[in-house]
Each structure stands twice: as C-alpha cells, then as structure tokens.
Amino acid sequence: MTRQTAKELTLQVLIGLSPVALGVWLAGNLQANLAARGLTSGYDFLLDPAGFAITEGPLPYQTGDSYLMAFLAGAANTLTVSIPAIALTTLFGALLGIAAISRNPLLAGVVRLYVDAARNVPLLVHVLLWYVLLLTILPDATKPFVLGPLFLSKAGLALPHPLTGEWPRLGYFGLRGGLQVSPEFTAIVMALATYSAAYCAEIVRAGLQSVPRGQWEAAHALILTRWQAIRMIVAPQALRVILPPYISLALNTIKNSSLGVAIGYPEIVSIGTTSMNQSGRAIECISIIALLYLILNIATSFTLAIVNRRVQIRER
Template identity: 40%
Template sequence: MVYVEIFRSTPLLVQLLFWYVGVIAALPAIQDAAPLGDLGYLTNRGMHLTWIFPTETGRALTWWLLGGVIVGMAVAWFRRRQLERAGAPGSGAIAGVAAFALVVIVGFLVALSTSAMPAATTYELRRGDRGTLFEDVNGNGAFELNTDRPLAYVPITLFGADGQVIATGMTNGDGGFRFVDLPAEATRLEWTTPTPLVISEPQRQGFNFNGGISVTPEFAALLLALVVYTGAFIAEIVRAGINAVSKGQWEASRALGLTTGATLRMVVLPQALRVIIPPLTSQYLNLVKNSSLAIAVGYPDLFNVSRTIVNQTGAEVQGILLVMATYLSFSLITSLFMNWYNKRVSLVER
C-alpha cells in the first residue's frame, strides 16, 4: 500500500526526472563503474549488461524459436483441455514450457552440427587495430555496406608482423571490431567458426565499454519511471478486482479441497478479470501516451524524432499528423486486443 500511494500520487514527470537526475546521473563514471557481478556494470552512462546473441551460424535459431513458441502453445492448450475433461487441476503451462525447451534444444544441436562460415569470408583491417569481418559478396576484397554482409559475433585473433598473437576478441553486431592499446600494429587476422549462441560480456576499453548490451541512461530512466508509475495503478486495479470476489467463493473452494493456487486460478481470477480488464485497458492506453514524456530527458522517442524531421524538412503539418497516426495506431491495437480478451474472459449469462 505504501508503494502504491507514493508512486501513484507523484506526477510521472517528477518521477522521470528523479530517476534520471537523482539516481542514474549520480552513478559512478566509467572509470569507477559499479560491478554487478557477472551481469555487467552500472555507470552514469547507463547499464552495460552481459547478453546472449545469435552468431553468424545461429541465424536459423530464429525459426526454431518461432516453431518452439507455436508448439509450446499448442501443447499447453491440448494439455489444459485434457485436464479440464478429467476434472484435474492444472494449466498445462509446464507441458508447454517443456515442449518449447525441447524444440529449442533440438534446433540448437542441429545448428551446432551444421555450423560453417561462408566460403567468401574475408576481413578489412584498418590502422592495425580495427576493421570489419564480412562475406565478400562481389569478390573485390573491400567492404561495401550495401553489398557485402558483415559477420556478427565471430571469435577473431589478431597477429603482429612477427606472427605473434597480440589480441583476441569478437566482432560486434555489425561485424566490426576495435582494440585499444595494442602492443603493436596487427597485420593479419584469423577467425574461428562460432557456436550458434554466444555470451557477450561488457569489457572496458578506453573511455567506453565493448561487448554485451548497453542501455542508455535516458532509456533506463524512462523505463524505470513508466514501470514504477504504471505498476502502482495496475497493482491497485488487481487488488480491487480480487477483493471484489466474495469471500464465500474462497470458503467454497476450500470446502472442495482446492489449494490456494488452484482457487486463485480456477475460481477467483476468472471472476476478478471481469472487474480488472476494463480499467487495465485504460492503463495500457495511458502507458502508450505517457511514453511521449521521454523528451523531458532527451530520449529520442517518436515525438523527438518527428521534431528533428520537421526542423530539417519544414513539413510540420505532415510530421504532426504522422505522430498522431502512430499513437492512434498503437492505441487502437491495444484497445482491440484488450476488448477481445475482455469478451473472451467474460462469463456468459442468460
């Protein structure tokens, strides 16, 4: 209740500035980055986190993931129907997750056994410490952005003129690489075939981090403010919806021998959703529109980008209409989905 009252009563703009100026800006600089164990680092330039990326040999995993989602949803649906016909408690979620994991594991093993680098793989080395690893589509030996395909997250090794190893690392998502403070200029590069997935950890190089995933301070402040602010309203909506179900429903379910979890899932929530969904729809619509406050901390959201386009082109009316149409589209999609779900969970009465 304290969390709900504090964050629900504080204006969103005030919370946004608090997270940006009072919390994130007060974090240490990159030179004194606060470690998060194996997860990454916190700095006043944002969060630098360890992340899992698909490599050049893991492109097919996207289709396996999509297939795993479809198979998992189908298995969970069939399992839930089976439990309902048998009158047994359960949701089928465990069976669905197991099916999804099985499909993904099979896909990973298939990708691992068939992984191979393109035959036309080559590199472009510049200044002895940076360059690009790419598939030379046109065979001219030079990297052309719109023609050649960069190879992402591939392990590489740099060699000096004497043939000694001077650095090891990994290409980034754009196929590029850059090293800082090398003992000598690199003259040659070798690469190895990567696994379908790779764990990329952020490493400090010079005045920035390389590797992993970086979250800008503006986006982090916007995310924290929207989550905390909207979460307070949603928590109150869910609490009110559950309290709207009479205590007699709880007592009747206990008399039938149902556990607390089964009571919530099979008795209380189906009735509470009729009260929860309509105000929850309004909160999701507010969440979409509140994201426009990102301009207060300089995050380049849709509104901010539209102002830049207007300043460069002078098409102010068209820019504003485009922003209005975009927000309207998001709102309509959210409203249509929530209205469909509201009809789906509503109890049919005669």
Template identity: 40%
Template sequence: MTARAAPKGKRDWSLRSRAVRALLYQLLALTLIVLAVWFLAHNTFENMRVRGIRSGFDFLLQPAGFDIGELPIAYDALDPYWKAFLIGVLNTLRVAVIGIVLATLIGTLLGIGRFSHNAIVRGLCYGYVELFRNIPILLQLLMWYLLLTEWLPDPAEPLSAFGVFFLSKGGLNLPVPVWGTGHALTAGGLIVGAAAAWGYARWVRLRFERTGRPLPVAAPAVALMLGGALLGWLAGGSPNEWNLPKAGDVAVEGGSALTPEFISVLLGLTFYTAAFIAEVVRGGIQSVPGGQSEAAGALGLSRGQLMRLVVLPQALRVIIPPTTNQYLNLTKNSSLAVAIGYPDVVSISNTALNQTGRAVECIAIIMLVYLFTSLTTSGLMNWYNKRAAIKER
C-alpha cells in the first residue's frame, strides 16, 4: 500500500511569515527611493523655474552647431544634438569594446606568464604588472598622447611599413576594402563559420566527456571560420578592390585613419586594465589545488594541455567576477579621454552644456549612458559566469 503524499501547505500571507515581511520591507524601501528621487527632481526643476533657467530635453532636436573629429557615422554641424550625443556614445563603445578584448588577451597571457619556468618571462610579466598598475590612468593617457603627437614625424614625412601603413603625428593610416555586396557576404560567411566552430567545439567537449578522447579544437575552429568567410567571398564575386593610403605633400591621403586621440585612449586603457586582469588571472590559477596539476602530469598531459584543460576551466569561477569589475572600470575610465580631446559622450555633453546651459539634462544623459553600459556588461558577464560554473553532482 503506497503512502499518500502530504497535501501542500497553503501560503501564509500573514505578517508572521518571514517572506511576507521581507516583501513588505522591499516595497517600502522602493517607495521611499521613488519618493526621494521625485522630491529631488521636483525641487530642482522648481528652483530652476524660479531663477529663469530653462529645462527640458527639447534642445536635443535643435541643430548642434559644432563639428566632431571622430565620426563613426555621417554627421554635419547642422544635425541635431541627439545625433551628436549618439556619435559620442558610439565613440565610447568603440574604445571600450576594443579595449576590453585587447586587455583580456594581454592580461590572460601575462597572468599565465607569471607561472612560466623561464625566469626572464616571469620577470617581464611581473615588471609589466607593477609598472602599469601603479601609474594613474590619466598620466598614462597623457603620456601616450604626447608620444604620438610630439615624437612621431610630421604627416608630410610619415613612418611607412610595406608602403600601405603610415604612422605620423596625424595618426595611423591603413588600407581598407572598398565596401560592397561581396564584403557583406564575406562577413556573413564568417559569422556562419563562427557558429559552426562553436558547434564543433561543443561536440568535441561532449565527446571528450563521454569517451575521454580529446580532439583538436583551435585549428578546426579557425578553419571553419576562414572557410565560411572564403565561401562568402567567392559567392560575392571575389571583391579585391582596396582603398590604399598614399603619402602626400602635406598629409597621408586615402585609406582609413586612426587619430592620435583614439590610439592614445585605446593604448592607455588597454595596458592599464591588462595589468589588473593579469593579477586576477594569476590569483585564479593559484586558487586551483596543486593536486590537480600533479594528477594531470601523472596522466601525461603537457603544460599547455594542463593549463587549457585542467587549470583554467576551474580557475574561471574565481576569475570571472573580478574581471567583470575590471571591464566596468575600463568603460568608466574612458570618460578621462576628454583630457586629450577624444570626443566621447562626456566631451560631447560638455560642449552641449556650454552651448545650451542644460547642465542637469546633459549630466543625466551621461549617467544613463554609463548606467546602461555597466548593467549590460554585468548582465552578460553574469550569464557567462553561470555557464562557466562547475556543475557539482
């Protein structure tokens, strides 16, 4: 005779329930915060009205009336302020995203290099970390900017590499393809190849967990991505037209140019943040018990396999949370780019503030931009942290 399951208890909605009291406390705290924000906003706008200070975001529809040096999209001085702010946000995202990728690569290599058997490699990695993380980021930005604008030759006599790359006080000029349908198909093929590479890597991991037989991942994944891009390139008619830079009498003409301001901000943020990420990686690796390395050595794994298959997967759960903080710091430190004239969202906001006098609105836009980017970065990293967490049985 089987025992009947006990009936589920009814939810207790009285104040004696801890869950109900916790919910009420949260609602009360949220209500107080909303009231405080409303009071501050109402008081601010009322004082501005009494003093005759105009307020509101209607200025975003008015012509901006100023030029911008870095233009990821088309822009004219007669365009409205909202488009100028959009360019500032895009410039901020451009330097932040590229900086996060480069800082992660450099920091990971430095962190792993701290455990090298070669004393010179260990010393260089240690020296890099101690040098760059102990110099304020603002001084590093100014240092790179002065190096690029004072020590490099004039744009009329640039440094040249292979006749297609030119470096001078005017920035870095490099060749770019003349965009067409074929390039769009190439990019699409690369995306398809990347998806196929991800599927292959997942299949290899599942096969390894099932059989214990490893298969190469890096080379086939690269081959799939390059193969997809090649097929897209062939399907698009094999476009091969390039816009090549050429040295002129006054400056380099043609191609694509990276300004000294962008290069300075990117180098400063990347090298500074990479030093902190290196320490995070080093601490994560050291958190893995030494017995794991001894067991991997007993199985005959090489040092590369030990690091890739045993140590790093376990160290990720320690590495990811503090690395998220470094990503947020890099994005917020990009606001210091205003010191060297890079037109990020802070620089555009300062110009708009000086022209319109809408201080509260411009500062609110800056706050919303950095709040959105920080929450997005945290959300993505939290999602990745859950996927990388070791599932315990």
C-alpha cells in the first residue's frame, strides 16, 4: 500500500464513520432528553391493546387488539388503496399516452389539456375534490340509490358479500352488513389514479417518442397499420424507456396514499397519528410509519426491478 492510498483510505473511513457518530450522538441525546422530561420511551406499547376502532380493511382488526395489529391493519389499508390506484394509473396512463401522440389534433389536444390540468393541481386538492363530490352527489345513507345488487349512498357502496352471500339490509342509520366500500376509499383511489395517470401519460408519450422514426417508417413500409406498429414494433422498444420512471411513479403513488388521512381513510399515517395520541409515543410511532412505508416501497421496487430486468435489451 502506497502512502497515497493509505491516506485516501483513512479519509474514507473517517467520512464513513462521521454519520454513524452523529447518529449515536443524536440517539444518546434523545435518550437523555426523554429521560430528563420524564417521558417513557420504547416500543413495548405495541403489545398493549389499542382500544380505538378502525372502520374498514382486509385485516380482521378488533377494538381490543394490540397497537401492532392496528399498524398492520393500517399498512394493509395502504396497500388496499395503492394496488387499485396503481392499476388504474397504468391503464389510464397508457391510454392517455398513446392518445397524446395521435394524429388527431383534437384528441391530442384534449389529452394535453387533461395532463396539464391534473398535474398542476396539488394532489390534496384532488383528494378533497373527489371526496366532496362523492358526498354531495350521493343520496343520504338511509335512502340509498339501488342498482340491482348495488346500493349507493353517502355511506359508500354496499353489495352482497361475495364470500358469505350476505345482503346489505336497511337499518335506522343506513345499510348494514354485506360488503361495504367507503366513499373515503373511492375518493382516495380515484384521486390517486387521475393524478398519477397524468404523469404516467407523459412517461408513456416520452417512451413512444423515444423510438427512432426509422422504426415507424419501417413498420409503415411493411404495411402495418398505425395501431399494429405501436403494438408490435414501437411499444416493446418504448417499454425499456418507460419502466424506470414508471417504477418511481408507482412508489410515489404508494407514498401519496398517505393523503387519505385528510379525508379520514384509516391508512398508515392515520393509524399512526391516532396511536401517537393515544399512547403518547410520538417518536416511536413516526419511526414505525417510516419503517412501514420503507418496507412496502422496497418490496414494490424489488418486484418491479425484476420486471425491468426482463424487458431490457440483452446484448448478443
């Protein structure tokens, strides 16, 4: 080892250690300050009964269950809105992206207008708009709008439970039983889908336009129709450009679902805030919120990265 590399190595180690040292110092300070202020700290509260109720979700959470279960129910709810939101984003985004490069100026113009309008309004406004819209147009919970087996009202959508076959029945305060989809769920999914679809449309458009003109012309020479050219020649090549920013968009959509807290959808942040207030463990609850998002996003990112590897060009 030369003197030069030894010096560089020492520097690297020092730089590498400094954030660790900072972290240790901050953690020590936190401990001391919490103790000085008489605050109890630690994660032991996670096993205590949470005591608050959660309206909806795929997990069978009960009022008497632990905080840990409540957090998991929150994470499950975040996934429950994120999955349909990402699916709709992809569908709308792909259609809008293809329409954006249409030779029909009216269609392309309408798409342009939509993309600009949707992208330039904050997501929170989208969420509130959908929510207020739903609550304004839908009839009162006691007088649902009936459409075959579907019951629509301010309490949301109720339908016969697909597993138990139980039908919703009308009680004093509205429908009970069956499978109920809340207006909060619908509002957050639609807001995420319409907002992210605008970004997705831009990603798809850019991807399609990145394919060299020669490819289009070659397809044309083979007397393929425009739609066939997109489907068989352009789209497979565009996918390689589209996927990396698309993955980032999907991850953003999961994180953006945290805005559900504004309209009372019980997702991770909402459950976290409630837990924080009921247990008084602010730092612990925020760290759990962060950890849950980290896990959800790393898992998503990992899955999509595998897809990405498959579509990339393999050099021969």
